[in-house]
Amino acid sequence: MIAASLSLTILGAALGLVLGIAGRFLAVEANARVAELESLLPGTNCGQCGFPGCSGAAAALAEGHAAPTCCPPGGRAVARALAEKLGVSLDLSGVDDEGPKLAVVAEDLCIGCCRCVKSCPTDAILGAPKQIHNVLREACTGCAACVEQCLTEAILIQPVPVSLPHWVMPRPAAA
């Protein structure tokens, strides 16, 4: 009885010691991952994921509180990159990626209040007080942060119109 408990105790202690030493030598710092994850996110801090900005989302992803599909503006591409970094398998069926989107100002509704201009994370809205605002196509990410700000509901999120060089051949219909 004594021999049994003693030998198991010694065995356990010895193995624990070895593992403790190994753990000291093979330590991996954990903070690097959050930064890596954040670099994959759009960085516009639009807040559609429900976390405080992209860094908040990255922290939640690293801790496993958020799914790789949490970023709506990022679409499938970001979801795939995140899943790869996290090493998890991915169910893309929940992601509705209808292609890139764009904010469009309805000119007859805009009153030129400049609220949207301030809310835009990428400075994509041009406008001066009392003048109709305009969206810069190149800079708009379609994050929809401006939509809630608009008092007259003059901002619509629309898919980016397809042009000839950007046309994508449709997938063959399933047989």
Add this chain to the structure above:
Amino acid sequence: MGFMEKFFGLSWGIHPEDHKRPAADAAVRVMPTPERLYVSLAQHLGAPALPAVLVGQKVAKGDLLANPRGPVSAAIHAPTSGLVAAIGEIPAPHPSGLPVLAVTLEADGQDAWSEALAACADPFALPPDEISRRVAAAGVVGMGGATFPSALKLASSRKAKVTTLIVNGGECEPYLSCDDRLMRDEAGAIVDGIRLMLHASGAKEAIAGIEDNKPEAIAAMRQAAAVHGEVRVCPIPARYPLGSEKQLILVLTGKEIPAGRLPGDAGVVVHNVGTAKAVHEALRFGRPLVSRLLTVNGGAVRNPGNIVVPVGALVEDVLAFAGGCATEPARLIMGGPMMGLSLPHARVPVVKGASGILALAGAEAADHREEACIRCVSCVRACPMGLLPLEMARHVRGGDLEGAAKLGLRDCIACGCCAYVCPAHIPLVQYFAHAKGALAAEERARARAGAAKKLAQAKSERLAREAREKAELAARRKAEREAARAAEAASSARSAKSAAAAETAAEGTPA
């Protein structure tokens, strides 16, 4: 010849039924200018041209309609004399039927060449750069279908110290015979154009590769080239896709162009025979590229043949000139049946790169009713790039575009051999085209996201800076205010003191 053995050692490619003959043997017809021409501004690889005319302006044939925009672009000229009726969007000759910007010309019926065109009696006296400049000014683009601006190719081959100019007379696409016809009828002009291109590109020799199913063209070209030692005519076996750049270079020179590099890096450059003719026209007569020889063919066409068509003529009008259709066409195609673009309807204009207009009758047009892949690997054997089309299509089908890219999707030249031989009628090229387009869209989205991230950072930095500046300003103001207050206090104290003093003084003074 060493490369012949090498060629027969290879097993890629296909031997499609060529359907060339009745059309190739008919004499060339010239289509009269229709009343209206729709000159697309995106007739070349690269950025669309920038209009240089105004609506209502009168132009002569050969006048500049649009200037090149950016480094890769080409000039566009008026195919006939007349009035600029409109500058606006028209349906593009493209399967999508999406709009493209075009200049609409109302022909005045004179078809008078512009006075400004400068013919050149001895272009060989010109420096090479001047030749490239004139070719650029004439808006010449690759006539084989890729429509890469030719002047750019000439200039860059000079920079890359190209030694061999390969002239592509392969015309391996079935149905098409315009290059064949051109070589038979205008071998002299082509050889002159080749020599001009040699001069401009600095290459030492030119090899004209012509498929051996065109004996008349080979004979005509040999005769025309006989007096010029630097131009060699070299028959190549008829096999699709031998007219493809990399394959043609491999067969003619034995050189393999590394993936992602240009032929110029291997000292080779490839031009089409039609381009040679256009260079000849541009240099000798100063005439810009405003019309082209194209093949009208296909089972539905009543009177197939080769026709000189002004750029901007509607496909509808071209078919009507060719004698109309005997039956309802099952499919309209611009280009050849292997790589050509299907047209949404016939009201699209002819562009510089259109080597043919095909109206296929029902039985001819492949309808890819997809069955299950049985992994027979016919496609692997046919692929001229050594890819695994079945595996790539399987990945695209399963939504794994990255997996397809890893298998070499980006090396695919979309020649269509795989889909042509597939016994299961799988539209392999469509899968690849879809995947390439979707990957490019993802790439654009990534670039966009990167740019947006920079903008967002810039904004947050700006906000931080503004906040800091505001704080600093506030602090300064506060400091100033305090200083002012302190000063005020001091002065007020002083004044109070003085006032008090005055007071005491006053007090002191007897009231």
Add this chain to the structure above:
Amino acid sequence: MSEFLLLLISTALVNNVVLIKFLGLCPVMGVSKNLDSALGMGMATTFVLTLAAAASWMLEHWLLVPLRLEFLRILSFILVIASVVQFTEMFIRKASPGLYRSLGIYLPLITTNCAVLGVALLNVQQQHSFFWSLSYAFGSAVGFTLVLMIFAGLRERIALARVPAAFSGAPIAFIAISLLALAFMGFSGLNV
């Protein structure tokens, strides 16, 4: 040398630890989605299996038998295996973070991989010598890796096949591995 080779073939093919003995099925089903992680898992398991076999042999012959503590065999073997797995996990995490992520939960679960404990116990039961134990464990691990790789290859193909909805996922994987087991039955009775 030739004996060692024969033992290797016999443990890897004829008495395959997964397909014939039905040990270690959990990682075979879990980490066979792609070839690279299957190879990684196979190598990690090979390392653990061989090391654990050696350690358990020493434990058995130098501690348990002399002290007549055979009733503690399973307990102490698990202890040793768990430490080896912990060590492997730390090592992989440091050396190859990508592999660490792709193995995910299955890496610590090597502890409960019944192939590891099973081989250690079989070694004791069949009274193998030290080197024989090592070879037996190594052969079994090679067999495990082989099946894992083959199965991962099959699953990579099946993942893109048009499997009917009722069979997609785990069902078709089980069907495929059962057919694989059929193929391995051809090796039964191999006289080597």
Add this chain to the structure above:
Amino acid sequence: MSVADYRAVRTFASPHAHGGGEIRRTMRRVQLALTPATLFGFWLYGWPAFLLWLITLLSVLVFEFMSLRLAGEKDAGRILGDGSALLTGWLLAMTLPPWSPWWVGTLGAFIAIVIGKQVFGGLGQNVFNPAMVARVALLISFPLQLTAWVAPLPLASLAAPGFIEGLRITLGQIPLLDAMTSASLLGFAKTELSRGVGLAQALAAGHAPQLSWLGVRAGSLGESSALLILAGGVFLLATGVIRWQAPVGVLAGTLVPAIIAHAFAPEAYLDAGSHLLSGALLLGAFFIATDYVTSPVTDLGKLVFGLGVGLTTWVIRSLGGYPEGVAFAILFMNALTPIIDHCVKPRVLGRTWSGRPVSLAAPPDARGGSRHGA
């Protein structure tokens, strides 16, 4: 007629021409190539063989049709017409003992079509050869029935069963008499060896089945006539349906070790001729190892696959517990096919084997000759 009315009904992708190849034509050709050996089998083993073949084929069609219907396929009839299921059933029947009862054929058809093929998604999606899956599953489940070979009783001979008697044999109403059964050469050699009798002595004893290219011997329905199977294989090679790599690989993989082993220990190992002419080696080499769906895509891969099948066959036949190993070997190599495909890929033009762009300095021949490997 005006083209002004023309509207493309959908987006057509290039190419707009097609070479005219059809799946069903390929399947027809394989069936044609099987016909001589099958007819010979009917003649050799009489009515029961024909009835078994018929029942297997009918069962296969029924199971295929039912599976397609269950999978929600509306056009099941058209898919049935591609001939792939028929071919699977045919190949399965070829590998069954000719006097097997009807349920062997039907159960085999169920395993082949439903478990071997349709649960994976149907034609082209399966990873194991369906006919071989069925054959192995039957062999393991019903070893007795699957090794009940009969001595050849050609149709014209007196002892041959008539149609009615044949029907009763197939329906299982007449138990096979020991006198009728006969060992195949491979089975015989295995039993004798396990009894400790050397091969030279065993085969000289006179009751060994005779071997000849013509194939009047005990064996499966369609595997006996080496000559006719070879003729079918040559037909398939000539019409380009199959490539030489897989069959040559299989034959070399079995015969080379057989020759070597026989030279060193003739007592323990059968000679190459016996390996070639007995059992399903030729059938496997030309008709089963060449199955498109379950073999590697590249020519080099096919060669590796064939060699693997051949070698595994020889190992199982010579060293294993089963007298015949072609079916097991094919299943084993089917399982390895994805890995072979992963490792053996053709060289992309402009890239080295490892996928990097070729360098311009080296001449192309220095990089390893022809692009498509062996």
